[in-house]
Amino acid sequence: SYVLTQPPSVSVAPGQTARITCGRNNIGSKSVHWYQQKPGQAPLLVIYYDTDRPSGIPERFSGSNSGNTATLTISGVEAGDEADYYCQVWDSTSDHPPYVFGTGTKVTVL
Amino acid sequence: EVQLVESGGGLVQPGWSLRLSCAASGFSFHDSVMHWVRQAPGKGLEWVSGIIWTNGDVGFADFAKGRFTISRDTAKNSLFLQMNSLRPEDTALYYCAKGGDTSGYFFEHWGQGTLVTVSS
Numbered sequence: 001s002y003v004l005t006q007p008p009s010v011s012v013a014p015g016q017t018a019r020i021t022c023g024r025n026n027i028g029s030k031s032v033h034w035y036q037q038k039p040g041q042a043p044l045l046v047i048y049y050d051t052d053r054p055s056g057i058p059e060r061f062s063g064s065n066s067g068n069t070a071t072l073t074i075s076g077v078e079a080g081d082e083a084d085y086y087c088q089v090w091d092s093t094s095d096h097p098p099y100v101f102g103t104g105t106k107v108t109v110l
Numbered sequence: 111e112v113q114l115v116e117s118g119g120g121l122v123q124p125g126w127s128l129r130l131s132c133a134a135s136g137f138s139f140h141d142s143v144m145h146w147v148r149q150a151p152g153k154g155l156e157w158v159s160g161i162i163w164t165n166g167d168v169g170f171a172d173f174a175k176g177r178f179t180i181s182r183d184t185a186k187n188s189l190f191l192q193m194n195s196l197r198p199e200d201t202a203l204y205y206c207a208k209g210g211d212t213s214g215y216f217f218e219h220w221g222q223g224t225l226v227t228v229s230s
Contacts, residue, residue, distance in 0.1 A: 031215065031216075033210075033215075033216035033217075035155070035217070037155075041222075042205060042220040042221065042222050042223060043155065043205070043217070043220050044220070045210070045216065045217060045218055045219075048210055048216045048218075049216075054218070086154060086155055088155075088216060088217070090213075090215035090216070097157055097171045097172065098157075098169060099145070099147075099157035099160070100157070101154055101155040101156065101157070102154075103154060104154045104155075
């Protein structure tokens with residue numbers, strides 16, 4: 001099956017940097033998108049096409065993708081960044097759904 | 111402002127049917143791809159189905175094939191998900207989502223979701 005592996009949890013102190021990984025063999029050949037989901041809310045797109053930020057998303061959010069790992073980096077973490085984060089790819093090969101989400105990472109701000 | 115408002119969820123028994131609706135506004139539907147994504151209680155996100163607004167081409171996750179149908183009403187800017195033969199494992203919050211740019215490869219805007227509970 002097609003699995004995008006994320007760490008279940010990441011803890012970070014305010015002002016520090018959180019890095020959330022999304023792993024799969026050769027994920028660097030795909031475009032990766034990232035979503036933030038706060039409790040009781042719908043997901044919010046924070047990074048698309050590996051590195052692009054939608055309007056209104058702070059510059060503190062950045063992305064990278066190379067080799068077997070894509071990474072969402074949150075610099076200068078704030079209490080309001082506490083949420084679940086999901087990576088996602090589109091892959092048109094036939095043995096799985098074309099849209100696949102990662103397993104999700106809960107970010108806790110200490 | 112993009113608005114996506116889902117409705118139609120509820121409590122149904124296994125084997126029953128349900129039709130979800132999504133009223134969409136605030137964007138050009140030309141070249142849009144619209145999706146349904148679900149989230150079981152306490153679980154992650156799972157793509158259900160998508161439709162290309164202009165030509166009606168559709169796609170489904172394996173669990174939805176043969177049971178779910180996606181459609182749209184272009185005159186009313188509405189998206190639908192007809193769900194038949196519902197199973198307890200279909201219990202989830204169902205989100206309507208607008209695909210990003212013309213590719214639809216990501217989910218740019220999301221509604222607040224409508225809850226479907228399948229239980230006897």
